[in-house]
Amino acid sequence: RSPAVNALSSEASKPAPSTSVAGSRLAALNAWVAEVAALTAPAAVHWCDGSDAENAALVAQMQADGTLLPLNPATNPGSWLHRSDPDDVARVEHLTFVCTSREEDAGPNNHWMAPAAAHAKMDALFKGCMRGRTMYVIPYCMGPIDSPLSRCGVEITDSPYVVANMRLMTRMGAPALARIEREGLERAARGEGGDTFVKGLHSIGELDPGRRFIMHFPEELAIKSYGSGYGGNALLGKKCHALRIASYQARHEGWMAEHMLIVGIENPSGETHYVAAAFPSACGKTNLAMLIPPEGYQREGWKVWTVGDDICWMRPGADGRLYAINPEAGYFGVAPGTSAKSNPNALATIDANTIFTNVGLTADNQPWWEGLDNGERPATDWRGNPYDPDKGPAAHPNARFTVSAKQCPSWSPMAEDPQGVPISAIVFGGRRASLVPLVFQARDWTHGVLVGAAMGSETTAAATGAVGVMRRDPMAMKPFCGYNFADYFSHWLSFDGAGAALPKVFHVNWFRKGDDGKFLWPGFGDNLRVLEWMIGRVKGEAGAVETPIGHLPIPTDLNLEGVELSDEARAKLFGFERAGWQAEFASIGEYLDGYGPRMPQALKDEQSRIAVLLAD
Ligand code: SAT
Ligand code: MN
Numbered sequence: 347r348s349p350a351v352n353a354l355s356s357e358a359s360k361p362a363p364s365t366s367v368a369g370s371r372l373a374a375l376n377a378w379v380a381e382v383a384a385l386t387a388p389a390a391v392h393w394c395d396g397s398d399a400e401n402a403a404l405v406a407q408m409q410a411d412g413t414l415l416p417l418n419p420a421t422n423p424g425s426w427l428h429r430s431d432p433d434d435v436a437r438v439e440h441l442t443f444v445c446t447s448r449e450e451d452a453g454p455n456n457h458w459m460a461p462a463a464a465h466a467k468m469d470a471l472f473k474g475c476m477r478g479r480t481m482y483v484i485p486y487c488m489g490p491i492d493s494p495l496s497r498c499g500v501e502i503t504d505s506p507y508v509v510a511n512m513r514l515m516t517r518m519g520a521p522a523l524a525r526i527e528r529e530g531l532e533r534a535a536r537g538e539g540g541d542t543f544v545k546g547l548h549s550i551g552e553l554d555p556g557r558r559f560i561m562h563f564p565e566e567l568a569i570k571s572y573g574s575g576y577g578g579n580a581l582l583g584k585k586c587h588a589l590r591i592a593s594y595q596a597r598h599e600g601w602m603a604e605h606m607l608i609v610g611i612e613n614p615s616g617e618t619h620y621v622a623a624a625f626p627s628a629c630g631k632t633n634l635a636m637l638i639p640p641e642g643y644q645r646e647g648w649k650v651w652t653v654g655d656d657i658c659w660m661r662p663g664a665d666g667r668l669y670a671i672n673p674e675a676g677y678f679g680v681a682p683g684t685s686a687k688s689n690p691n692a693l694a695t696i697d698a699n700t701i702f703t704n705v706g707l708t709a710d711n712q713p714w715w716e717g718l719d720n721g722e723r724p725a726t727d728w729r730g731n732p733y734d735p736d737k738g739p740a741a742h743p744n745a746r747f748t749v750s751a752k753q754c755p756s757w758s759p760m761a762e763d764p765q766g767v768p769i770s771a772i773v774f775g776g777r778r779a780s781l782v783p784l785v786f787q788a789r790d791w792t793h794g795v796l797v798g799a800a801m802g803s804e805t806t807a808a809a810t811g812a813v814g815v816m817r818r819d820p821m822a823m824k825p826f827c828g829y830n831f832a833d834y835f836s837h838w839l840s841f842d843g844a845g846a847a848l849p850k851v852f853h854v855n856w857f858r859k860g861d862d863g864k865f866l867w868p869g870f871g872d873n874l875r876v877l878e879w880m881i882g883r884v885k886g887e888a889g890a891v892e893t894p895i896g897h898l899p900i901p902t903d904l905n906l907e908g909v910e911l912s913d914e915a916r917a918k919l920f921g922f923e924r925a926g927w928q929a930e931f932a933s934i935g936e937y938l939d940g941y942g943p944r945m946p947q948a949l950k951d952e953q954s955r956i957a958v959l960l961a962d
Contacts, residue, residue, distance in 0.1 A: 350390040369393035369483060370523060372530040375500065378545055379483055382502050386549065387474045388481035394509060396519015404506045413507055417702070418711040424699040427713060428507055429730055430575060431553040435704060436744045437578040437585070437627075437809045439825050442560040444590065446829070453830025454941060455820075464561045468547075468570040471557060475549045475572075479504045485523035485543075486516035486583050488592070488659075488673035493764035495601070495659055495671045497592060498526045499544035501582045508548060508580050510701060514676040514748045516583045541567055544591050546582035550575045562586060564594035564828045577678050577703075577746060578808075588657045588673045590828035597829065597837045601661035605822040607635040608658050608670050608767065610651030610758050611877050618651065619881045622658045622670055622849070623773035624798065624822040627808030628744070630856060631655050632679040633870060636691035636756050640871045642907060648874065651758035652691070652751070653767060655679065660769060666847040669766035674751070680808070681705050681745040683717040688870055695754040696747045703748070704728040706740030715741035743807035770884045775854040776803025776819060781926040782855040784867055784919040785876050787883055787890060787897040791842040794851025796952045797896070799835050800934040801853075818937050832944035839948055850884050853896070858918055866915040879904045893922045894959035924960060931957045 351369065369391075370376050383391055394400060405426070408414040414426040444456040445464040452458040459467070482503050489496025501512060512518050529542040546569040551557055558573030569586045571579055578585040592603035606622040613619075625631050635655040639648045654672025663669045677695065681702065684692050696702075706714040706724035714724040716739050724733040724740035733740050751757055760767050774797055776782075788794035798821040805815045809825060818824065820831055827834050841848060854876060856869045879899055882888025890897035901911070901920050911919070935953050938945050 352392050370527060372527045374530060374534075374541060375526065375543070378500075379502065382547055383481060385469060386472050386476035386481060386504070388476035388504065389478050390480045391483065392480050393483045393523075394485070394513075394519055396513060396522075400519075401510065401513055404509055408506050408510070414701070416711070417713060421710075421712050422698065422700070425696075425713070426701050427705065427707065428701060428703045429728060430704055432729055433555050434553050434574050434576050435742050435810075436576060436807065437825065438555070438558060438560065438574065439809050439811070441558050442562075442825070444562045444564065444828055446565060450944070451829055451833075453827075453832065455824060455827055455831040456829075459561070461563055461565070464563070465570075468559060468561055468572060471551060471559070471572045472547065472549060472570070475551055476504045480506075482506065482509045484509060484512050484518055485526050486512060486518040487522040487525055488516060488583055488588050489671045490762050490764050491517050491521045491525060493671055493766070495661060495669070495764075495766055496673065497544070497587075497595070498522055498529070498542070499546055499583055499587050500526065501546040501548060503548040503580070505548070505550050505575055505580065507575060511577070511581050511678070511748045512583060514701065514750050515581055515674055515678060517675050543567070544569065544587045546571070546587060548572070548580055548582055550580070560586065562590045562828055564591055567591060567595070577748075581678070584657070584674070584678065585826055588659070589823070589826035592659065592673075592828075593823070593826070593834070594828040596659070597833065601659065602668075602838075602841075604658045604660065605656070605826050606658035606772075607631040607655045608653035608672055608769075609635045609637070610653060610760065610767065611874070611881060612649040612651065613881070614647035619770040619884065620653065620670065620767040621771045621773060621877060621880065622660070622769050623775065623854075624801075625775045626777075626803045626806065626819050626822045627825075628680050628806035629775070629777055629803060629822075630869070632677060632692060633689045634873060636689055636695075636754060637874055638690055638871050639874050640908065643874055650756055650874070651760065652754050652756045653758045653761045660766070662841065662846065663765075663768070666845050667768045668841075668849060670769050671763075671766040672751075672761050676748060676750050677754070678746055678748050681713070681715040681747050682739070682741050682743055684715070685717050685719045687719070688717070691754055691756050696749050699749065699753065701748040702745070704742040704745040706733060715745055743813075769849045771852060771880045772798075772849045773852045773854055773880070774798045774801050774821065775856065776801050776822075777806075777857040778802065778816075778855045779804070779857065779859040781923055781930060782853070782858065783898060783921060784856075784858065785852060785854045785879065785899065786893075786895055787880070788851040788853070789896060791848050791851065792839060792948055792952050793896065795835060795838045796949055796956075797851060797853050798838070799831075799938070799949060800953075830941070830944060832941040832946065835949050836946045839946055850880070852880050852883075860912070860914050860918065866911070866919055868909060872909060875904050875906065875909070894924075894956050895922065895927055898922060928957075928960045931960055
C-alpha cells in the first residue's frame, strides 16, 4: 500500500488518498523521497510547508500523545516541555562517523566507516522503521533565503519533535523548497549531475543506544541518523549539515564553516565591529553572543548585537575581508546556568514560544533548572519524577531550549543580510583552569591558525562521556570537522593570500581558577572589557606586551573600572608562565605530529619557532 501524502495527525490512519509521493517540481527530490518511503514504509508522507497551521496541527498532535507538555500559559505562553528518553540526552561522538571513500580523508579526528558498509548498516536499520508513522519531508535553508552564502537541505524524519525544532532552528518549508527547486532545475539545465541540496535521513528508531548511529557521507552530501531524537544527532541542519558536511563543502569551494558565535560590538560613536568566536559546546557561546554591557559601558552608549550563537559560515569578500552569516534561525541553548545574572537576554528570549527539553518543572508548570535562581523551586525533575536533590539535578545538565532567534532583545537585523557581516576579530577559547591567561593576540594569521589548532578545553555535558577532562579541541571543531584536521588546518592557512584583510586572531580563557578553585574573572557582561581591548588592537590603539605566546595586555591596557581583582587574579589572568607553556608546547607538538606528514609544515614550523622562543 502506498503512503498517504500530506496527511497530518489522525488522518495518518485513514486509507491512503494518493499513490504518488511527488511533492516537488524537482524530479531528483521526488525520486529520493520515494526511495526513502519504499525503504522505511511509512503510513503517510507529509511535505512540510512551514506554515503556522501546519505547526499548530503538529503541536496539537504532540500534546495529545504526550511528546509535548504544555507549560504555564501565564508565565510561558506558547511554550512546551519535551522529556526525552533518559538515554538520549546529548550528542554521541563515539557513534558519529564520517564515511569518505578513503579513510585518511576523514582523518584521525573522526570515526570512519567505508561508505558502502555504512549505507548497508544504516539501510538495514531504516528498513520498515517508519511503519505506522508519518514520514515528514522538511525542506530547509541554512542562512537567509536570498543569500549566496546559504545552502539548502532536505531532512526526512519520523519525529514531529524534530519538525517543530527544525522550524525554529532553520528557514524551513515553502521558501526553502522553492530555492532548492530553482537551484536543482538550474543545475539540471546546465547538464550537471549531483544534487544541490543535502539529503538527511533521520529516524528515532527504537531510541536504543545500541542501535544508534550518526553517519555522514560528505562526498554524497548525505546524512543518515538513526536511534536518537536529541538536537545535534537529530536536527540534521545543525551540526551534521552546517558543520560536518558544510566544512567539507567549504574546503572545496573556498569558504569556511565554523563552530562560532557572531556578535556585533557597537561603540559610543556608532561604529560596529563583528567578532566571531569559537568555544566548545557548553562553554558560553550563547552568553557571549547575548552579552549585556556593564553599567558604565551602557551609560557611554555601548551596544551588543547578536548575529549567531553557534555556527558561522564565512567567505572572503571582494575587499579581502571575511564576511559571515549565521546559517541558523534559532538558538538551541543550554538551559542550566542561564539566569537573570548570567544571560538576561536569553531569559527574555525564551519567555514565550519556546520548546524546553529535559528541564525540571515547578508545581505550577514553569520550567526550572539549576542556576535559574528566580525564587521558584522545582517540583518535578527532568524525568518527570518528584524532585529529590539526593537523586540528582532537577534539569539534565544538557537540558536545552529551542527558540526563534528574532525573539532575542539583542538580535541583530544584520543576521538577515544576504552579504553577511565583515569580521574584525576571530576569538578562540576553552575551559582552562590553569596556565592560559585571560586573553592574548596571535602575531599573524599563521600564528592564529596554530592558536586555534592548539585549543584545549575541559569536556562538558553536551556530549556523553566524562566531564571536565582536558582534551585538544581545535577551533572547537573536534566533534564537527567533516574531514582530516590536517587538511582543515591547510585550508585555514590558505586564506592568508595577497591583499587579504583578514581578521586579527585572539585567544581567551574566561575559566581560569585560583588556588581556592574559584573562577578568577567575573565573566559574562565584563567580557566586554576584553572585547573592547581586542577591537582596540584591531584599530592599532590598544597596548600589549610581546611574549613567546603572543601579545598580552597588562591590566592597565584594559578598562577594569569597577572590577575587583585580587593580586592572585591579576598575576594569573595577565601573566605568562614560561615553564607551563614549555610543557604545553611540547604537548601541542606531539598532537600535531599525530597527524603524520599530512600536517602542514607551516604549522609545525610555527610550533617549533615558538618552542625555541619559550626555551630561551
Ligand atoms: O550538538 S548540539 O547542537 O546538539 C549542541 C552542542 O553540543 O553544541
Ligand atoms: Mn555548538
